[in-house]
Amino acid sequence: MPDPGLDPVIHTEARLRVVSALSALGRGDRISFPRLQQLLDMTAGNLSTHLRRLEEADYVTITKTHEGRTPATYVELSDTGRAALDRYTRALRALLGGQL
Template identity: 35%
Template sequence: MKNPIEALNKIFDSRIRLGVMSVLIVNDGVSFNELKQLLDLTDGNLASHLNTLEQAEYLKVTKAFIGKKTNTTYTITELGRQSFKQHLDALEKMIKGI
């Protein structure tokens, strides 16, 4: 019998990264502050998890100015979308015992 956790993506082991990807997969773009508020996280905690996802090329970062303030927006990449879907499919198979 195949090991059921083999198909899971280690990057999504973190509940925070799982939450970030869940938000991004259903939204066109989400700002840093919106993610921070939605997931109830500190700046540093969220930034470190976003950095991990960015390094894996699962999300794209866009920085812009609104007036004099910077606005950082995150969107999911196609690689991120595919990887997250594969992770969710693997979880579903584990739950169903397939």
């Protein structure tokens, strides 16, 4: 069977959930780390690990800032990440449709 071209960075369940959730945001929109953690029902450590891997692949952009004296972290899906998710989705559809 030919390689369906499923991106190994996205293909793990947790990272697929992360990029899918972020793709629902508009381009340039971002979400706070705690809100993303809540939406995905993930521990902070687990989410951080997966975000680090996505950031290394340039699929997400992480912005650390302060709101007053409180640290704040925001996450957004990069254009590279959107394109990767689009390729992944097409490859998965082709695989499921037997169009390899």
